[in-house]
Amino acid sequence: MVFALDTSGSMDESGYSxxxxxxxxxxxxxxxxxxxxxxRFDDNVGVVVFGSYAFSPVPxxxxxxxxxxxxxxxxxxxxxxxxxxxxxxxRSLDMLEKSHTKNKVIILITDGYQNSGTTKIKDAVERAKKxxxxxxxxxxxxxxxxxxxxxxxxxxxxxxTAFEASSEEALNDVYxxxxxxxxxxxxxxxxxxxxxxxxxxLALAILLLxxxxxxxxx
Numbered sequence: 001m002v003f004a005l006d007t008s009g010s011m012d013e014s015g016y017s018x019x020x021x022x023x024x025x026x027x028x029x030x031x032x033x034x035x036x037x038x039x040r041f042d043d044n045v046g047v048v049v050f051g052s053y054a055f056s057p058v059p060x061x062x063x064x065x066x067x068x069x070x071x072x073x074x075x076x077x078x079x080x081x082x083x084x085x086x087x088x089x090x091r092s093l094d095m096l097e098k099s100h101t102k103n104k105v106i107i108l109i110t111d112g113y114q115n116s117g118t119t120k121i122k123d124a125v126e127r128a129k130k131x132x133x134x135x136x137x138x139x140x141x142x143x144x145x146x147x148x149x150x151x152x153x154x155x156x157x158x159x160x161t162a163f164e165a166s167s168e169e170a171l172n173d174v175y176x177x178x179x180x181x182x183x184x185x186x187x188x189x190x191x192x193x194x195x196x197x198x199x200x201x202l203a204l205a206i207l208l209l210x211x212x213x214x215x216x217x218x
Contacts, residue, residue, distance in 0.1 A: 001040075001103075001182065002060065002095050003033065004088040006110035007049045007074065009081035010145075015047075025111060025140055026076050028168050034068045036175040046095050050088030052080025052116045060099050084117025085110060089124035089135070096133055103132040105182055108154065111140035114146045121150065129160050136160040136175055136181075148201070 007171075011026040037045055045067055046060035057078075091109065096104045106128070114121060128135055135158040137151035143164070155162040161181065165171035167176045 001041065001101075001105045001107065002048055003044045004050060004054075004092045004106055004108045004111060005029070005074070006051070006085075006088070006140075007063040007076050007079050007082045007085060008110075009077060009110055010111055011140075012076040019114070020043075024076065026074075027177070029109065030071050030074065030172065031153070032043040032168070032172055032175055034071060035172075036179065037064050039179060040064055042156045043146070044090075044101050045101065046099075047074070047094065048088055049063045049074060049079045049092045049116070050084050051077065051080040054079060054085055054087035054091040054117070056091060056095060060095055060101070063117065070071030080116070083110065083112040083114060084195075085102050085114045086119035086124050087117035088121040089128065089154075093124065093127055093131060093133060098130060103182070104131065106133060107138065107178065108134045108135055108138065109138045110150070110151070110197070111145050114150070125154055125157050134160045136163065136178060138143065138165055139164045140165050142166060147205055 007026065011029070012024050014022075014024060043064070044060050044062050045064070046056060047058035047067070047070070048054055048056045057074060058067055061067055085108070089106065092106045092108075096106070125135075135154050137155045137160065138147040139148055139151050139162070143166075146163075148164070154160070154163040161177075162173040163177070165174050
């Protein structure tokens with residue numbers, strides 16, 4: 001799983017309501033993201049940030065503690081002030097193509113329109129389809145703040161879901177839904193492969209007891 005995070009200048013605006021005025025949209029986003037990844041257990045997660053260009057400050061890792069630590073170093077404007085959504089997707093696809101994870105997912109989060117970069121969104125989506133990468137999209141703020149139709153089309157074309165988050169509460173609900181749609185793969189595997197291992201020492205104990213009884217009778 002790779003998070004493609006918009007770090008353009010508009011993400012530095014104050015939160016969604018008067019209650020959130022002390023924190024920027026980006027600070028709220030990271031706070032809820034930390035809560036989300038803390039529930040991923042030993043899942044593999046990476047981060048790409050995009051503004052005028054895109055790069056990966058956090059490679060795909062199973063170490064959620066280190067990932068949450070690295071999130072504290074992310075800031076608005078670190079990739080420029082514009083919005084290169086296509087480049088963000090392309091860099092995320094580069095990471096997933098090199099990874100060994102079977103379930104390849106991108107969570108694209110933005111509050112703006114494509115206005116920068118060298119990668120066409122259409123080309124990135126076609127590449128995602130060829131690599132069987134599912135893209136979930138999250139539009140932050142009011143519908144007029146971001147390209148709603150574009151995000152819906154990206155999600156539809158790749159088998160993902162498009163979400164809207166016009167408040168901190170709504171964004172938190174989106175994370176909960178994502179946790180349900182894409183449960184931690186390793187956690188699920190443990191659950192499905194659950195075995196009653198106590199039967200082995202129990203059988204050994206029974207055999208030993210029978211041996212001792214037989215020996216005593218003899």
